[in-house]
Amino acid sequence: MQRMPQWADVVLIPLISLLLAALLSALVILAIGENPWAALKLMVDGSMGSTYAWGYTLYYATNFIFTGLAVAIAIHARLFNIGGEGQAMLGGLGVALVALYIPWPHWTLAILGGAVGAALFGAAWAFIPAWLQAKRGSHIVITTIMFNFIAAALLNYLLIGALKPSGSMEPATGRFPEATHLPTFQDMFSTAETALFRGAPVNVSFFVALLACVAVWALIWRTRLGYEIRAFGQSESAAKYAGISPTRIIVVTMLMSGGLAGMMAINNVMGEAERLVLNAVEGAGFIGIAVALMGRSHPFGVLLAALLFGFLYQGGAELALWTSIPRELIVVIQALVILFTGALDNMVRMPLEAMFLRLRPAPKPARKTEPAE
C-alpha cells in the first residue's frame, strides 16, 4: 500500500525540509542586519566555488561519513550510539600509536595499519557500553555519553603526559613520520600546469569513506549478520524466537559502530593533522547522529547528508571569516537543518502524502492478479 512514490520520500521531503530551514535561517540573518542572499552566495562560493573550497567541504564530509555510518549501523539494531565522539577520539589514539611506533615503509600500508588501529580502538571503546547493555541492561545512550567524557579525560591525560614529546609545550603527539603521510587531493589530481585543491586537507581517506558506505550497505542488506541485525532491531522477541542471540547482535553491532567512528581518525589525524592533537574530533561524532538521522540510516543517505553538513561546516567557516555574522549563527543554521530534516519530518511528510493521495490516478477497475478458483 504505497502512499507516495519512492522519489518523493527520498528526495522531495528532505529538499523541502532544507528549503524551510534555509528560509528560516535567512530570516535570522535578516534580523541581525545582514543580507541573507549575500550570505548564501558566500557560503556556496566558500564551500563549492573552487577546488580549494571543495577540498575543505569533502574533508569535513569524510569525517561525517564515518561517524554517520557508525550511528546508522547501530540504529539498524535499534541501538542509539551517542558515543561516536569518544570512539573517534580513541580512534585517533589508535592511529597515533600505529603511526608513531610502527615503522611503515609506504603510505598504502600505513593507511591500512592506521585504519585497523583506529577501528580496533574505537571498537574497544564501544565494547564496554555494549557489554553493559547486553548483560546488565544499562542503557546504551547513557553509557556511551559517559564514555565520551572518559575518552576526553583519557586523551587529555595522555597528551599532556606519555604521548607528548619531551620539551614540547603543546598537548599533542610529535609529528608522524613522513612515510605515514597520506596523499591529499592536491597530490593526486594536480597537474604540472594547474594546481588543484591547493592546500586543502581532503585526502585519500575520502575514498576509504566511500568504500565504507558500500561495505556497510552490503553488510546490512546482503549478509546474514545484517539480516540478523535488522531482525533484532525490528523485534527482539522475534529475534529470540528465531534463535538470534541478542547479546551477540548488540556486541557485534556496537563493535562495528565504534570501529567506524574510530576510522574517522585516518582522515583528521593521519590525513590532515599528521599528529594527534587535543580535541581533534571537533564534534564530528555528534554531527554523525544528525547525518544518520537525515540519511535515514541508509549508507547512501548518510553520504548525501554528510556532504550537506560538509557544505554547512565549510560555508559557515567562510561566513564567519568574511562577514560580521558570528560563528554561532552557523550552529543555529545547522540546528535548523537538523530540526527540519529530523525532528519535524512529519510536518512536511503529511501534507505531501495527502497531496499525492489526491493526485493519484483513479484505481484500475479490476485486480490483475486475481487467482483462479
Add this chain to the structure above:
Amino acid sequence: MTDQTPAIELKGISKAFGPVQANKDISIRVMPGTIHGIIGENGAGKSTLMSILYGFYKADAGEIFINGKHTEIPDSQAAIRAGIGMVFQHFKLVQNFSVLENVVLGAEDGALLRPSLAKARRELKALAAEYELNIDPDAKIEDIGVGMQQRVEILKALYRQADILILDEPTGVLTPAEADHLFRILKGLRDQGKTIILITHKLREIMEITDTVSVMRRGEMTATVKTAETSPPELAELMVGRKVLLQVEKAPATPGKTILEVENLRVIDSKGVERLRGIGLEIRAGEILGLAGVAGNGQSELLEVLGGYRKAEGRIRLNGEEIDLTGRKSDARTRRARGIAHVPEDRHHEGLILDFAAWENVAFGYHDKPEFNKGIFMDNAAIKADAAAKMERFDVRPPNPNLAAKNFSGGNQQKIVVAREIERNPDLLLIGQPTRGVDIGAIEFIHQQIVALRDMGKAVLLVSVELDEIMSLSDRIAVMFDGQIMGERVPSETDERELGLLMAGITDTDKPHSEAEIEANLARKRASAAKEA
C-alpha cells in the same frame, strides 16, 4: 424488511488502496435496535468499511446516511458526534489508569478533572445499572481481565452517547465464558434500542446473536440475509465462494515411536513466579497432542521452553536424545537443527518481522541454512525463489514475496509462518493458536496441513484456547491449569463440560460442580499467583 428508517445506510461505498479495491460499490442498511453481523474472510474489506464509517478513511465514492440523514464523516470525532462508537479488536486503554479515568479520557469537560470524574462516576453507575455492565470504576486496567477491559471499551462508547456500536472481532481474545457474557450484554443493549454491528469471522457467533447478517467477499457485499433463514454451511459458502469443510476430516491416528518426552519440567519466571510446575508429556510419531487451557496457565511458557528460548529445569528428550535446557546449546537455532519447528502463538511479535518483506520472513529462523547462503552473503535470489514457491503451495494472497509482512491479512500472515515451519519437514511441530485471527478458508487449510503432517508420521503439539479446535484436531487432549497438566483425555470419550472443569483445575470431573465452585477455584489460583508475585 420494514419501512423503518435504517440507523445506518451506506450507498455505493468504494475504496481503493493503490491497485487493491478494498470496497467495491457497497450498499447496506442496518435497522435500528438490531444486531447486524458482518462476516467475511480476512481481507474481505470488513474493517475498511467500518473504518470509513468511523472516519479513519475517506471513501472514494458513496454516501453515508445516519438515521436517514446524509452525513459526512471526515474523522472519528464526527463519527462520535453522529452517535457511532467503536470497540476495536485491540483495546485502546491506558494500562495504569483506572476504569473511570479511561472512560473520561478525551471526553473531559473543562480544565479541572474532578468535576468530570464525578459526573462520569454518576453516569457510569446509571449505565451499569441499565445494561448490566457491572464494573469497579476505580480498578486499574492492568489489574482487570480482558473481558472486563472490553466492557470498559463499551462503556467508553456509551458514555459518549453512542447509539450505534461497532465491535470488531470482539471475541478474539475472550474465553468461551467471557464471550457468553459479552453476548448477554450485547443482547441487553439491543433490547434497549441500541444498534450493534458485529464484525466477525466466526459463524457460531453470527448464528448465536445476530438478527441480520451481511457477507463480504473480496471487497464486495455478496449477500444480506436474516440470520434465522440461513445456516453455517450456506454462510461459509457465501464467504469463501465455494463449499467449505467445517469439520476436519481425518483418519484415526496410528501412533509410532515416541518423538518427544518431557519430564518434570519447571520454569520460574523473572518475577519468581513458578509458571510450570512439573510438566510431563509424551508425543508419538503420527499423533497430535492438543493442549487445552485458559490462556495464561503456562502454555506459552511450555512452548517457549520447547522452542528453545526460555530456560527450564527438568528433562526433555527428542527421539530419545537429551536436549540441553540451560547451556549454550539451549537456543532456538539448535532446536530447529534438531528437527523442532515452531509456529508461535503471537505471529506479530515472534513469528514475523512485520516490516520485512514476505520473502525475508519465509527464511526467518532458517536464514543460516546453506541453501540460503553464498559465502558471507545471503543468496537473496534463492530465498525469493523458495519463498515464492512456498507461498504458492500455501495459497498466500497476494502471492507477492516482495510485499511487507504487515500488508498481508492475518490469515495470510499465518499461512506464511505455517508454510515456513511445516515445509521444513520437522520431526516435531509446535503450533500455538494456529488460527487466532484467521479466517475460515485459511483455518480449513491450516488444519488440513497439520493433519497432513501427522499423517506423514510426525509429532504435533497443538496449543489452543479454542476448545473446538482442540476437540476436532487432537488425537489426545491434555488440559493445563496453573502450570500443571490436570489430566489427559481422548476426544471421543470426553466433552466440553469435562474439559471445562479440568481447565478450571477441578479433577474429579465425575461429580457435578456449580458455577460458583468453579469461579472460586479460579479466584484461588489468581490469589495465589498474586501472592507469589
